[in-house]
Amino acid sequence: MTTTPKPRVRFAPSPTGLLHVGNARTALYNWLFARHTGGQFILRIEDTDLERSQASYETQLMEDLHWLGINWDEGPSWDGLPGEGDHGPYRQSERLALYAEYTERLLAEGKAYRCFCTQEELEAERTHATQHHGPHVYSGRCRSLSQDAIEQNLAAGKPYAVRLKIEDRPLRFHDMVRGSVEFAAETVGDPVLVRSAIGGAAGLSKNEAGGVPVYNYVVTIDDALMDITHVIRGDDHISNTPKQVAIYHAFGWPVPEFAHLSTILGPDRERLSKRHGATSISTFRQMGYLPEALANYLALLGWGAEDGKTETFTLAELVPIFSLERVTPSPAIFDFDKLNWLNRYYLKLADPERVAKLAERQFCQHRPDIFPLWSSSELYTAEALAVLASQDPPIHLNRPSNTLIALRKEWFARLLALFVPAVDHLDQLPAKAAPVLGFNPESARRDPENAAILAADSARSVLGELAGRVRTHSGFVTPDDFKEWMKEIQAATGIKGKELYHPARIALTGAHSGPDFDKIIPLIEQGTALALGITGVRERIEQFVGV
RNA sequence: GGCGCUAUCGUCUAGGGGUUAGGACGUGAGAUUCUCAAUCUUAAAACACGGGUUCGAUUCCCGUUAGCGCUACCA
Numbered sequence: 001m002t003t004t005p006k007p008r009v010r011f012a013p014s015p016t017g018l019l020h021v022g023n024a025r026t027a028l029y030n031w032l033f034a035r036h037t038g039g040q041f042i043l044r045i046e047d048t049d050l051e052r053s054q055a056s057y058e059t060q061l062m063e064d065l066h067w068l069g070i071n072w073d074e075g076p077s078w079d080g081l082p083g084e085g086d087h088g089p090y091r092q093s094e095r096l097a098l099y100a101e102y103t104e105r106l107l108a109e110g111k112a113y114r115c116f117c118t119q120e121e122l123e124a125e126r127t128h129a130t131q132h133h134g135p136h137v138y139s140g141r142c143r144s145l146s147q148d149a150i151e152q153n154l155a156a157g158k159p160y161a162v163r164l165k166i167e168d169r170p171l172r173f174h175d176m177v178r179g180s181v182e183f184a185a186e187t188v189g190d191p192v193l194v195r196s197a198i199g200g201a202a203g204l205s206k207n208e209a210g211g212v213p214v215y216n217y218v219v220t221i222d223d224a225l226m227d228i229t230h231v232i233r234g235d236d237h238i239s240n241t242p243k244q245v246a247i248y249h250a251f252g253w254p255v256p257e258f259a260h261l262s263t264i265l266g267p268d269r270e271r272l273s274k275r276h277g278a279t280s281i282s283t284f285r286q287m288g289y290l291p292e293a294l295a296n297y298l299a300l301l302g303w304g305a306e307d308g309k310t311e312t313f314t315l316a317e318l319v320p321i322f323s324l325e326r327v328t329p330s331p332a333i334f335d336f337d338k339l340n341w342l343n344r345y346y347l348k349l350a351d352p353e354r355v356a357k358l359a360e361r362q363f364c365q366h367r368p369d370i371f372p373l374w375s376s377s378e379l380y381t382a383e384a385l386a387v388l389a390s391q392d393p394p395i396h397l398n399r400p401s402n403t404l405i406a407l408r409k410e411w412f413a414r415l416l417a418l419f420v421p422a423v424d425h426l427d428q429l430p431a432k433a434a435p436v437l438g439f440n441p442e443s444a445r446r447d448p449e450n451a452a453i454l455a456a457d458s459a460r461s462v463l464g465e466l467a468g469r470v471r472t473h474s475g476f477v478t479p480d481d482f483k484e485w486m487k488e489i490q491a492a493t494g495i496k497g498k499e500l501y502h503p504a505r506i507a508l509t510g511a512h513s514g515p516d517f518d519k520i521i522p523l524i525e526q527g528t529a530l531a532l533g534i535t536g537v538r539e540r541i542e543q544f545v546g547v
Numbered sequence: 548g549g550c551g552c553u554a555u556c557g558u559c560u561a562g563g564g565g566u567u568a569g570g571a572c573g574u575g576a577g578a579u580u581c582u583c584a585a586u587c588u589u590a591a592a593a594c595a596c597g598g599g600u601u602c603g604a605u606u607c608c609c610g611u612u613a614g615c616g617c618u619a620c621c622a
Contacts, residue, residue, distance in 0.1 A: 014622060052622090115620090119620080122619090129549080132548090134549065136618055137618085159620095163620095181551075183550070183551075187549070187550050187618090188550090193620095196620060214620070214621085215621070215622050235616070236617070237617090238617075239617035239618070242551095262552085263553095265614090267558085270614095270615090300560080302560095308560070308570060308571095309561080309571080310571095328553095330552090331553065331554095331614080334558095338558075341571085341572055341573085342572090344585090348585095501581030504581090505581075513584085514584085515583075515584075516580085516581095516582095
């Protein structure tokens with residue numbers, strides 16, 4: 001026995017849509033297996049469905065993989081890089097010419113035969129099978145056609161498909177996730193390898209369809225030609241596998257190992273789809289999920305560490321411990337809550353500057369009235385600087401160039417420090433930060449919970465007292481000022497606790513709950529001073545009470 | 548209809564002939580706080596059912612049930 005060669009695995013998506021979490025997980029497991037074993041990870045684009053394939057999807061797909069941290073050793077050229085590897089081409093559409101010679105070989109060796117059956121005849125067989133509770137497989141009628149009959153049909157120009165002769169013995173293969181799997185030959189039937197002109201194929205007219213090889217045939221040849229040793233894919237391919245195994249047998253090629261990954265389901269136990277919310281990688285990205293969170297979650301969905309306890313892994317940590325033997329065969333329900341937990345975890349760990357960049361994009365999209373922050377050319381004033389410096393924590397002017405921008409970045413970093421821990425994913429940030437950025441007084445009053453709080457007599461008194469103090473106050477407001485007011489109002493009215501704070505909080509932030517006043521007030525006043533279009537504390541209370 | 552795959556807390560899972568069946572998310576309670584989030588502590592929560600095998604099965608075998616997939620000259 002020679003030493004076992006390094007594994008070669010492939011991820012073979014069709015560019016017919018956005019990369020879906022299920023496929024992404026398949027890609028991830030392939031990648032992890034390759035990296036773990038020191039093997040090769042190959043990307044092959046199955047773009048032969050001319051009708052549905054789009055070049056833009058192909059690009060997006062590669063971008064999504066890249067974003068997740070999955071790179072490939074061989075694959076189509078991308079992003080200016082030439083295609084790598086000596087097993088190309090890596091786009092199936094560029095391989096079409098390859099298959100004919102293999103079909104000739106099978107025909108010549110008598111391992112495949114021409115089938116002249118019409119659609120109607122096949123349909124009739126199927127109905128008959130249903131009536132007799134048998135499997136819906138081809139009877140093999142054209143297997144035993146005499147040479148004369150074949151010549152005659154050919155001469156008559158009858159369209160034909162090419163079918164593989166399935167030998168009458170069980171078709172079994174080894175699955176690294178499920179163990180040995182076996183299919184009886186009679187439940188498989190002689191599969192079509194090459195379509196006839198009557199068959200029709202996606203994107204082709206009936207006449208063009210003649211001679212077009214079928215998916216099961218093409219993948220098998222591609223996998224064999226690319227020296228794929230381990231086929232890791234979704235479990236919807238299990239029933240295709242016996243046909244593929246028969247093709248390997250017919251050519252005398254070594255049968256690879258298989259690993260069929262279970263389906264990912266939605267909370268209702270149906271196959272995960274757009275119906276359940278976000279499912280494509282690019283959507284998760286837009287929503288402000290971190291790639292490491294998604295990759296970690298996907299790794300955990302159907303696989304667990306040996307200790308049964310560790311839950312958080314970087315890709316680098318995953319590589320040495322990942323194994324297909326530990327992959328669970330049962331279907332898994334996609335749990336958005338757990339993904340969110342992981343995302344919060346990684347958000348806490350992530351470099352603040354990186355988070356700031358991602359967050360800024362979200363603000364630009366959702367609050368164009370206030371963001372972008374850094375483009376303004378307005379100058380700061382002496383008063384503004386005073387506000388920045390005297391709040392706690394102060395923002396000091398300490399950079400000679402780009403000063404306003406530097407100050408704003410500092411402010412933004414503090415805003416994020418306050419609100420990022422409160423979100424599951426970054427696109428929730430603009431809404432969460434509304435207490436600082438500003439709010440609509442009317443809709444704040446209309447909120448049912450707010451309305452209930454505001455309806456109380458005590459709330460009216462508090463707001464009246466507060467407005468009075470705001471009016472006589474000059475200059476900006478500090479948390480100490482605010483504390484002082486609350487103390488005075490409590491002394492004057494006897495109102496305290498929630499009855500005191502909730503109305504005040506609504507007047508200031510539009511919501512009855514949120515971060516500490518100590519944090520909010522400096523951010524508001526500093527934001528106002530930085531000309532961010534944020535209404536100051538005094539103004540917003542006056543506005544609110546005046547409504 | 549046929550064939551195949553699957554079955555441990557609500558969810559993801561660990562485990563494995565004798566265990567207090569472990570962890571995580573989520574949920575409940577408590578601490579903290581005017582409140583929310585975060586954080587910490589804590590609680591509740593599972594071996595689908597029926598037969599075997601066995602001194603003993605959640606674990607092994609067989610059925611049942613349920614879910615899912617394939618059943619095409621789609622990919």
